Amino acid sequence: MPLSEFDLIARFFSDCGARRADVTLGVGDDAALLEVPAGRELVAAIDTLVEGVHFPAGSPAASIGHRALAVNLSDLAAMGAEPAWALLALTMPRAEQDWLSEFADGFAKLARAHRVALVGGDTTAGPLSVTVQAMGFVEPGTALRRAGGSAGDVLFVSGTPGEAAAGLEVARSAHPPQAAAEAAQLRSRFEFPEPRIALGRRLRGIASACIDVSDGLLADAGKLAAASGCGTEIDYEAVPVSTALRTLVGEERARSLVLTGGDDYELCFAVPVAKLAILQRELSTAAYPWQRIGVLRREAGTVVKRAGTVMDFSARGYDHFA
């Protein structure tokens, strides 16, 4: 006997993620009732993952559950917000218990790590697709935005972008990779990205602008710059390339992936020169890995410079409809 829609929701999602005292009414009614703390702004994001577009068919269910929440928490991180609640709209062809159990586990584990409660949802039949809406709080006036940067501000990126794109290639490949340990590490970076919540929180008051890197570093840095009324100049030699990435795909391809690969969910942020000392003093790169990669400049557009020469990169990044 197939589980009914209502049973499914009750079974896997009624107590998923963190328990929070600010949830007056969670999963199971027509809507959730939530208490936003006094003196906080609400921060709200929504993102969809579609099978065959955002993850390969047959991806582990735990990874899909994790990523669906992670991409939204990454949006909250880019605003400097503290996450609190999520709603889940899950569309799938069939209701399979094992798949649902793994999906819910992947979602719940990340949710608990960031004290996020799943407070509502909708389960429907259709091609596999997951939409998560995430909410959090920020102290009024302190949220990071894409706009806010100025020409001369220094541009940074967290972590090691490019790894997720290489990890997706590993996941898609029919052949076992040569460097198995590195391949597994990069694949995990695609399947279980870690939203930079702590870094985003700490950047409030330091960064002048911030965006999460979902469509590729050049594309997203370009969006931050455009929103700030600037362009950006990226230093090809400065972008961080991880040893695993270099080992798996070689130096040139690695740098290309760092600049144009998507799905990393790192933060790209601008810091005014006057605040660089605060960044260096308060955010150790051991705790919050970040790397200077370029500057915002007055001229519009994105350029990548290598030893003084402008390189040719498409700055559009990942575009579903192109």
Added chain:
Amino acid sequence: MPLSEFDLIARFFSDCGARRADVTLGVGDDAALLEVPAGRELVAAIDTLVEGVHFPAGSPAASIGHRALAVNLSDLAAMGAEPAWALLALTMPRAEQDWLSEFADGFAKLARAHRVALVGGDTTAGPLSVTVQAMGFVEPGTALRRAGGSAGDVLFVSGTPGEAAAGLEVARSAHPPQAAAEAAQLRSRFEFPEPRIALGRRLRGIASACIDVSDGLLADAGKLAAASGCGTEIDYEAVPVSTALRTLVGEERARSLVLTGGDDYELCFAVPVAKLAILQRELSTAAYPWQRIGVLRREAGTVVKRAGTVMDFSARGYDHFA
């Protein structure tokens, strides 16, 4: 040249719906920044419409945009909430300007009617599917819930359920209907349902429990009753049957659609006997059409009585996975 994802969002959704002073930052950044009024609980719902499941392929884009928001506002109505903001996750195979323009118009018209601002979204490539997340406010402790009813409470439904299901049959039929005016009226009930926001607001303090009728009156009344630890007895002769519905499908089929048809987005609510006089005095049926249809009872389950005889109806309603 195809529009890029970013251009699409900017073009059709950057100023969609109502403008509200409590939106600090709307569409265009990683997340929206919103101000919840002091002394209000936040109410949050999410619902997905999938082509071929929740609406026929080739449905008018304006109807899809309207319904995607309407089903969520209906969830807020069932809680007695005042709507404020929405986020939109739109997945579609191709980015077609005409379709997007009509979709956005359908969404925006309903949004403006209820003072809802579209504050964020995500556009992705994939099979046509629309997820909307809606938020609103309610005075603490006054929200309507499914739980809260007691045996003996009288059960009501608003409007004329069953019309949307008949309207969907009209939309799906290849043959022109006999009663063209009635058919057009019912089709419009499916394609452009009106969420019962004003009624939901007025029912606070009067209704003991409330649910919106999306899966069919019997099924949703059954869910309200179960959440309240009760069963329900519905009076077959008492359920409201509209003239248009009766004209189009005949008396017996009409009553069956009223009880089991989905997609009406009316409210089903319970009122304690002690508050019936308040309901009758304060909510004129001219302004807020409602009809007494049965009672909550101690025994679990849903029964439909006709002239004292129990009728056999499936009380499960619409279930995508059954």
